[in-house]
Amino acid sequence: MSQISWLIALIPALPLVGFLVNAFLVRNERANGIIASASVLAAFAVTVAAVANLAMLEEDARRISVTLWEWIAVGKLNISIGLLFDPLTAVMTLLVTGVGALIHIFSISYMHHDTRPARYFAYLNLFVFSMLMLVMADNLLLLFLGWEGVGLCSFLLIGHWFERKNVAPGIVPSEAATKAFVVNRIGDAGLLLAMLLLVSRFGTLSFYGIDGVSGYLSQIAEGSFTFVNMGIFGSVAVISAVAMLMLLGVVGKSAQFPLFVWLPDAMAGPTPVSALIHAATMVTAGVYLIVRNHGIFDLAPDATWWVVTLGSLTALIGASAAVTQFDIKRVLAYSTISQLGFMIVAVGIGAYTAAIFHLLTHGLFKALLFLGSGAIIHGLHDVQDMRRMGGLRKSMPTVYRVYIIGALALAGIFPFAGFWSKDEIIAYAWYFNQNHTTAIMLIFSSLLTAFYMGRQVALTFEGESRDTDLHAHEHLGSMKWPLYLLAFGAIVGGILNIPGIHWLHDWLHPVLHEEVELFTWQMGIFAGITTILAAGSGYLGYWLYSRVLPDQIKSGEEDPAHYYLGDIWKGLELGWGIDYAYNRLIVKPYRHLAEFLHTVVDRQAIDGILVEGSARVMGRLAGFGAQGQNGNVRTYALVFLIGVVIVIGYVVIGA
């Protein structure tokens, strides 16, 4: 293998070694944290070296396949453990290892005095390894392995505090973990079916093919695809079917409507986990999947209609639900759902670069916000309710400063990172796609985004402390530098793809082959208007909750807005009641069905009739037969006689 191949193979190997060492060898909290952080940091360094090597190649040659060994070889189907390193994988890998390393370092202080540090850091490393396998796989099955691996780590880390029966705001970690796992299985079934369909039609799961065998994306690009009978859906183009099934996987993993219900509950895990898995990396796997398979989605307009619709609905639902939350992490969780909606809309309308751009900037500023909220939670000893906060500006000045940066970036205020990526998506939807409904939904969502960030900053940092029992302190330790670096990223992240420079666009061109959009002065004015609106909306939220309403915010009571909006507010607070609907439509009927099967089918039919009934029938028959066995010798003699008469009679007459 060449030098760059070694580098590429080393990237996922380092976190794997970290996982093995932490899981089986080291039992010292400090050593666990340092090993875990060092392995991911080293992976980041190796990634930088690999990307530098990649950048030196010709643009068309920037796709390096490293086949480690053959995994499955059945007939013509040949699946290898192979790594793919191209510009798209490169940016994903940089994000995963870079943000991942910072979050590992943050965790050293955050998880200090935890009861199970070895377990925590081992799982965190396993997560990074799985995520790297997901983005570096050169075939869909290996990607699926990583996809399931990150799901498993998500399950394990949400349930890290499985012995706690109630974490704020009233979630049971073990149940939240199970919920995330089960909801994700629905999506995974879709991805699995998509793979089966691809295997049956194209005979390969490799993206671009290796060793002369062309991958399915190459085959699709050549236009060789047929129709498939999908039962009640009628005859569907294979590509559309694959795209819809993949979309199901994306909806599960990337927390889209209607399967996003697991993400708010996933906040039961430690906050760095929320930052790494449930904001920056794992939940963006769906976006990566669609961008990687953009050749399929480009040719399936009926599927992309669903992508856009679900994405824009999710953006709106997430943003409106975030407005009403009082739990500091739940605001960010719904915000993440909303931002993922933006990315999914972007891939749906064909703005793949914009989607990856937003994925990257969102990874930076949302990780910053989560880590900031983690620092607050740490400083307040596990208080997450914003009604009990207030006045933290004075007691936590460092966190305040970086949090403001994150909030401005998320709200899309010029010139922070979120402004460039979010407005690129909106502009693409409005101008290039002419999809004004979607664009308006996105603009409205971004106004809500600014509003809830203003509200959150006001509730958390402004005014006076509303709970005199809390004694906030700012002991950041190893949490300081990750916050600074991410804040730096949230400020300058937009430079990656500023109109006119468009580095990211050029970098991804070998994969996506997108033309550079020509930005006109109308778009500048458009972006200016949306930014001014967002700034106004953000200031409105800030002003309302720091100047007008703060006296009415009391611990354990409803938001003042609840007085005006009533049940609408309540409905938003419950995430548009999707959980409630699932409870009513699926969980309860399922429970009733199970109860019916238990009492009627199992107890009465199977136990009563089949098992005990057959035993009773045999008992009756035996009792009937036993009557002949009465012990009376003369009865036996009579039976002999009758028998003899019958036999002799038969012999004499019959013969």
Next chain:
Amino acid sequence: MVPTFLYIGLSALLFTIGVLGVLLRRSALMVFMSIELMLNSANLALVTFANEWQSIDAQIMVFFVITIAAAEVAVGLALLVMIFRRRQSTNIDAMTTLKG
């Protein structure tokens, strides 16, 4: 010369009496005697047919039957004595301990 069918008729009569005795009498001793009666009716039939066919085979069979009947009487009476000692009765209907 007495006609053969009279011998056979007597044999059948004796056998029927024996069967009815086994089926109807309650005393084990009487059942035992009825069995002997059936054996002897069979002997009579054998001898009659031997005479009819002028063959010696059936007569030899009769000796076997008599011998076995004697052995059977010895065993059967011993059993009967033991039953009487235990129960102070030979009522065969009371002996139902093998009831299923």
